[in-house]
Amino acid sequence: MSTQRLVSPSAIMRQAALLITGALILIPFVWMVSLSIKPPGEIFRASFSFWPQQFYGIENYTKALTEAPLPQYMFNGVFVCAIIVLLQVLVCAPAAYALAKLDFPGKNLLFGMVLIALILPHEVLALPLFILGYQIGILNTYAALIFPYIVSPFGIFLFRQFFKTIPDDVIHAARLDGLSELAIVWKIMVPMALPAIIAFGIFSVVSHWNSLFWPLIAVRDQSLMPPPLGIMAFKNEEAGNDYGPLMAASSLVVAPLIIAFLCAQKWFVEGLTGGAVK
Incomplete structure (x- = not known):
């Protein structure tokens, strides 16, 4: 005898809200990809269709890769x-361990x-x-893009919350085996x-990959520009009003983030929820 599971109205409303929210978030990206494969004459048409009447993707993506140093921006x-994430883990992990597992004067003040x-x-x-940066002479260098982000308060907080879920008996056993705190x-x-580190790494990479404000004032050499700043230079110098190559460049810049998140989404969710257990 088969039974049918009834879906409550509240569950339907939640699913509908999630679908609508997801659609609203995806619309700009879908539009961006659509414009990246259209010729100039179809971009500003009143009626919208995702697939163009004349496919112009090869031309737009070729211009995006050849008329501006987009590969250099992405490198x-x-x-x-990569350097920011590595340095942040090197700094934040010991700091979070001290706040989570050690007792010392001023601990609560530091966490505050x-x-x-x-x-x-x-x-x-x-x-x-x-x-x-001007006084120590690092402006217009890679160091200017890296130095301000070495210490991440969010990284310290996230690692501390995850470290607190690890039993103290593990720490005591390691000390009895003669291991130092480091x-x-x-x-x-x-x-x-590791799940928390992967989740933090995704947050850090997305934040700094998309960063525009600080690179705009920290570097001027085109060979040092990160992707968002490089796209601005590409728009001003090469693309002009030709939005097809500009949207193609934007699609190429966004693609690595989407691929990285899809590959690591399992650890991303586990890392965010792990600190909420305790």
Whole structure:
């Protein structure tokens, strides 16, 4: 005897809200991809159709890759984001371990400062960071794009929450085996917190790959520009009012983020929910 499972109205409403929200988020990306394969004459038509009457994708993507150093912009983005994530993990993991598992004077005060730093927009620090970068001579270099992001309050907070879910008995056993505190961090805590590190890495890469404000004032050399700043230069110097190549360049810049998220979404969700267990 088969039974049919009834779906409650509240569940239908939730699913409908999720579908509508997802559609609203995807519409600009679908439009961007559609414009990237259209000839100039079809871009500003009153009626919208995703697939063009005349396919112009090869021409637009060829222009995006050849008329501006888009591969160089994307290399800059990959290099800068990779170094930032690596340095952030090296700095944030020990700091989070200290806040999660060690007892010392001022611990709560330091954690409160981390929480305060979470609510401060990074743009507030742009002027003092610019002056500091000028004084130490790192402006218009890769270091100018990396240095301001080495310490991540969000990374410290996320790792601390995940580390707190690890039983203290594991720490005590490692100390009895003669491991130092730093060895405990890198040999025990970090491997166990790999989902949190992957989730943080995705957040960090997306944030810095899409960053425009700080690179706009930190670098001027075109060979150092990350993708968003490079697209601005491409629009001003090459594309002009030809939005097909511009949308093609934007699609190429967004594609690595989508691929990376799809490949790591399992660990992304696990890393975000792991710190909420305790």
